[in-house]
Amino acid sequence: MLWSISYITVTGGVFPFLSNSASNPKEIKMAGRKKKLTEKLFDKLLNLIADGLTIREVFSRDDVDFTWQSFRNYLIKDDVLMSRYIKAKELAVDLRLSELEDKRKELEIKIESGELDSKAAQNLVNLYKIIVASSQWSASKLNAKRYGKSAEVLSINSDKNQPLTISWSKP
Numbered sequence: 144m145l146w147s148i149s150y151i152t153v154t155g156g157v158f159p160f161l162s163n164s165a166s167n168p169k170e171i172k173m174a175g176r177k178k179k180l181t182e183k184l185f186d187k188l189l190n191l192i193a194d195g196l197t198i199r200e201v202f203s204r205d206d207v208d209f210t211w212q213s214f215r216n217y218l219i220k221d222d223v224l225m226s227r228y229i230k231a232k233e234l235a236v237d238l239r240l241s242e243l244e245d246k247r248k249e250l251e252i253k254i255e256s257g258e259l260d261s262k263a264a265q266n267l268v269n270l271y272k273i274i275v276a277s278s279q280w281s282a283s284k285l286n287a288k289r290y291g292k293s294a295e296v297l298s299i300n301s302d303k304n305q306p307l308t309i310s311w312s313k314p
Contacts, residue, residue, distance in 0.1 A: 178209060180217045188214065189227060193234040195242075229285065236282040243275055 191201045202211045218225045254264045
């Protein structure tokens with residue numbers, strides 16, 4: 144008995160993933176078996192996040208075969224994974240703040256040396272102010288005790304851990 148195989152080309156319709164326009168495999172995500180989050184993959188994702196990549200950048204990379212939705216589900220279910228993720232995000236913010244400090248120093252040198260004219264220098268200063276404010280806001284959302292407004296408040300307590308009260312009396 145001879146078997147004959149014929150190929151059918153379908154365009155559009157019920158099976159759009161079979162169409163000729165679906166030639167880019169990056170766009171096609173076939174439903175299949177759920178991919179497991181291994182320790183090696185998790186470490187790779189956390190390293191990318193700690194290196195300052197955004198979530199969108201991490202999960203759109205060709206070498207990352209995992210989705211944000213699946214990753215998020217693992218984070219929600221496991222407190223240890225969530226704490227490691229938060230730590231990676233904090234490291235990314237520290238890296239970002241450090242990079243901004245380096246750029247500020249470079250700008251300061253250029254301004255002091257006269258390499259930049261005053262208008263260009265002022266525009267760069269204003270741009271860095273906006274970037275720093277945005278980074279500080281992001282940092283305060285990740286770790287309010289370290290980066291938030293409460294970190295700027297001075298609190299003085301007495302020996303018994305009670306607030307110190309100071310009062311004045313009129314003569």
